[in-house]
Amino acid sequence: MTLELFSQYLLAGVTYGIIYAIVGIGFNIIYNTTGIINFAQGEFVMLGGMIAISMHQWLPLPLAIVAAVLLVMLIGALVEILFIRWLDRPSVLRMIIITIGISILVREAALHIWGEGVRSLPYFVGNEITTVRIMGARVSPQVLWVIGVCTVMVLALSLFFKYTLQGKKMQACAANRVAATLCGISTKNMVTLSFMLSAGIGALAGCVMSPITYSQYDIGTGLAIKGFTVAILGGLGSSMAAVAAGLLLGLIESFSVSVVPLAFQDAISISLLLAILFLRPHGLFGNKDAADLKEF
Amino acid sequence: MKRHLPLGLLVLAIIGVQLLTRATDTAFYLTPLTMTAYYSLVIVGLCLLMGYAGQISLGHAGFFAIGGYLSAMLTTKNLVPFKDNSLISLCDELGLLVHGQDMFGSAFTHVQPWAACGCAILVTIVVAYAIGIPVLKLKGHYLAMATLGFGIIVYRLALAFPLFGEADGISDVPGFPLLPGLSVSGDFSSRVSNYYLAWGMVALAMWLLVNLIHSRVGRALKAIHGAEGAANATGINTARYKLNTFVISAVLASVAGIFLTHYNGGIGPSEAGIMKSVRYVAIVAIGGMANLWGALTMGALLNIMSLRGMFGSYDDAVFGAILIVIMLFAPQGLLGISLSATFKRILRRGE
């Protein structure tokens, strides 16, 4: 493999990997405050891209993206308020089915609003033939945008959880919901906030990736499966580990193209998910004893 | 005796509907009704797995597709170019191959439908065991994701292999001559016999499953659903019971796939899609999870409506909405409470 090809695969892997990581972190944020795996996580990403594309008809690009992210956050909050907030300790099976139902409804709504066609946002800088040279590979500057924005998001999230009161409250809910309630934290509002947050980061990822990966009404499921793989790989609930896991999955996927046909790319990452679930359900970096205590 | 009353009603309903279509000259309804019967097979099998053994599967369309695709591929693939292969000639000597001519008059050799059917079921059983052993150790979200992953892999493989027709699927699947004079096919002339065959299989499956849930095994499954640890400590081999149930429901889905593929004369990748799996789960949920008759009733109703195109382009959305509404407001299912209570009341009066 030439250096140029290697760099090409490497950058593609990192680009996709960091997107998967963002989706995985979205899973983690909601899982931590609620114990729910939100099967509609990928739909937030799809919505972000789609709404931004529509907004861009009237608004300049940066404003369209901001509006899309805010709108998707609102949708995230609505989903939580309408479908989850008022349920009294629902069973896991019930929550799985409800969030699957939500993802179908969102997807079908998107199909009826935007149709089946593939759309995309314009490139943030230049156009589809603009390239920059990195390590011998020619890549679109948009790749740098994806990597940059997602990295900033990851950093901002970790600062948010570490240093802000809201972030600490959310962590308290994650650690012990009852104790957090006793400390006067409104756990219900924290859950809404976690839905907004994970919807928001998903939507932003959906916007920056749109020019190179395109947006379509049904991209959510594939992203959700990969995001979930990443969340599990990193040990469910741990956001920083999800970044490492995301990059790992992205790289495996991108380098696998040189060995197996493209059509099998999804099958590879899902096989990886199955292998992880069977062999190390507590994740590559997780702790088995701690995982045994979690409720699935 | 009590438990066989609904079965009697089912048989009466099957005959009644056919007579009705005949009397009203609406025999064209028999085609969607026959297709519905095969989808109902998948649904009652999944109901056993989800409602009684308490294990969710978001990949049952995968088993349906394994059955359908394998029998379709084996009965349409022309083996003439491979006739010198020792395995193929062995199959020929065993009488597993059919020799004929295609529409252009050139030689056409394919696997005999019974052999294809047997092969498809065998593969399903092997795959179900291979997937079931590790997957059923998982619970909750993990189980859901793992089965979903399995479904997607089957879907992707169906799309990826030219052997399976990629995005077009497989068409021109021949009829499946079960008995002299009875062939599973979409021929206009055999519409009535196929209707009875399909619903006869549903009635048979219901008889077997209803017996099962009222037996020692059914009790054990309910115990596993309710408190797995305690069930194990009561002497129930929980892993084996879950696995056997998984395989039974997989085989039912696969058989449904095989028969429907011969009936329709083809199969496409959408049959393997996630939305199909989710739809099966939705119907089991709306039927009340641990309620075979509820699942069958709602499955028949919704599938007929869907196949008749009553939901238009909102087909998938309808099932999504059903899932949410049922799980939010009536996790026991629509018929779960009212129907079984009504039945009990009627039965009590009858005693």
Add this chain to the structure above:
Amino acid sequence: MLLEIKNLSRRFGGLQAVSDASFSVRQGMIKAVIGPNGAGKTTLFNLISGTLLPSSGAIHFKGQPIHGLPPYRIARLGMARTYQNIKLYPGMTALENVMVGRHCRSRAGFISGMLSLPWTKKEENASRAAALELLALLDIADLAEVEATSLAFGQQRAVEFARALAMEPELLLLDEPAAGLNIYETAEVARLITKINEQGITVLLVEHDMSLVMDISHEIVVLSFGEKIAEGTPSEIQHNKEVIRIYLGEDDA
């Protein structure tokens, strides 16, 4: 020896729940395990019944090593148990719950169950009759058709008891059988345990209620922080200085 426990240990992360415990249970006796909260009594039960795997040590039942066997294999060898926080099967009647206990004493499988063969019907009727008999023994025959988890606490405990007895065990593990019961119900439980024991079933129980333990058990094991600190007859235990120190506290004198 019916049950022999040798150097049994179990760690949870940094917590040593059971540490190097050894004792044995003779056929036909009632043996009690007592100890303060967190002494590792329930962990011990979970280890014996196979729900947890020991970190080290050995458990022999009827001369056969059972550590590492899954719970259902141990149950089939003739060991039944009840739970401190009752574990009945929801959505099933009291009768069905007890009939599940007949599982390892019957054999209808998937195929015979589906076909509803004549012999399986016979077996089914026998299981039902046996379960009803046990419900009658525990004075709850009239609740047979009531959903088990909707019963009153004491009744649920009785159903769980019946389920364990339906397995026709040689060794019965009772995890705090008198927890949450009033003084009359406790006396009733004591009478019942003695009666079961007289029928030849060996009993190992974990209990907080001292009067119950002292009344009915032949031998007592005392655990504290996972370690066995004493073993003997009730009167020996009552006079054991170490035991008194643990129960009354070091500075109390």
